[in-house]
Amino acid sequence: MSVHPSGFDPRMTPANGHAAAHELRGVIEATRYVKGTIRTVQQPLVNLGDAPRGDRASQLLFGEAFRVIDERDGFAFGQALRDGYCGYVIAGALTRQEAATHWVAAPATHLYPKARLKAPPEVAIFFGSHVRVTGDLGDFQRISTGHYIPTGHLQPLRARFSDTVGVADMFLGTPYLWGGCSRWGIDCSGLVQQALVACGMDCPRDSDQQRALGRELHPNEPLQRGDLIFWRGHVGMMSDAEMLLHANAHHMAVAYEPLAEARARIATNAEATGTGAGEIEMRRRP
Template structure:
């Protein structure tokens, strides 16, 4: 039997397979059984999310430490999950999650920091943790914040979850020089839509994961006839399969496969190169709000 979702459903956002689907989809999709998912939290610093169980499959995205997910199935070492952050559905390693017990209290507010096993920066770090990772902090000392699992993080590198940045372009600029990585969301590697999503998330603005979703959902459409001078700082410029951020007059900030990193370059030059060599013409411009 070949399983396919009805046209209205996007497999990236719909937890449904031929053998199993989310209980809330009963009556909307065909499946052998419907299950209530288990609310869990990512327990590793970086967890790849893939469209299949194949180890060599291209990834779709990444889950960060503390990210809340719903786990619908575990089988063969893989968990079938949906991210609460952006709704993305896929497969991740089964041992990467733990039950939600208490809500997160803090987020990582710098590009990257370390989780230590004790209150000393001389100790070998347990692992690095990335911007927008979520932690439940039990107590703080003069230097460290102590998590509910006993980890120690430099307190100055964290912010309460309700405290957000105000300039997403400035946040995006902290990723300059980061290697391009398909499906990446951190300074270890990031892709074009991951850069937009991560920068906006730091400002408390939730947006979808992929460029096609972002172009439909983020901000309001801005007319564009090809003149970069008509665009404002913070505008998002879209191509079919690519997105960049206007960071200044005739300046584009983006993670891209041409430079294989996050760069700033002349917007007019990028438009010409992308038109001629990769994604074609600009398909749209979206504006969230005035950015200082």
């Protein structure tokens, strides 16, 4: 993790040298200070990069709100309202702010051009996406884009699940993707974040930030469903006292794995590479 010249974590600091959020005046040096403009993601997915044309740090989903602080050369710099994460997105992926009424509670859903099962869908959006419903047609809901979504795939904005592991299990088999947060591809911390947010809990984006969640377990405490397991740079979720559910680069997918096997494998890799990344931390579910 890099450090902002001011000493702040750049992932959570809405400032890029050209502009900074107005609340940072007197704290961080910038050419100008702005309130920012809230916009809405209009693509199924958009990468949130650490620089214009930089590496993917995270992703934003359809309907998510993004606070734009600076815009130049086709990129918008700003902050995701979901978790405060900062970065650059393609400016064309954003549109005017729109208030959502529902969210997608299925792993993915098609956007149908007509409220008809056999109508060829034009595109899909993913779990956690926000939409504004404009009409109830029974089996389908019309949304503000003019598309139709199966009613069973949507939940009112305030509705939440109760089992974090059950949510994470919906992503089983999803390809591993660094910075990913959807059924198209997801990483370890993205999986945990999606599961916790869907159950009404605030959750930061990256695994090092997620170490602050819940409380640390004592060595002799038995693991429970939903407990979080951390290695350096990695996080997983226990489905019971023995089985770990995690998005990982070993399987290149979201997979179940006995915790004992994962610990042995990661410890062996850490010893071979001399990284010291085999140490484990266990935290009681939030």
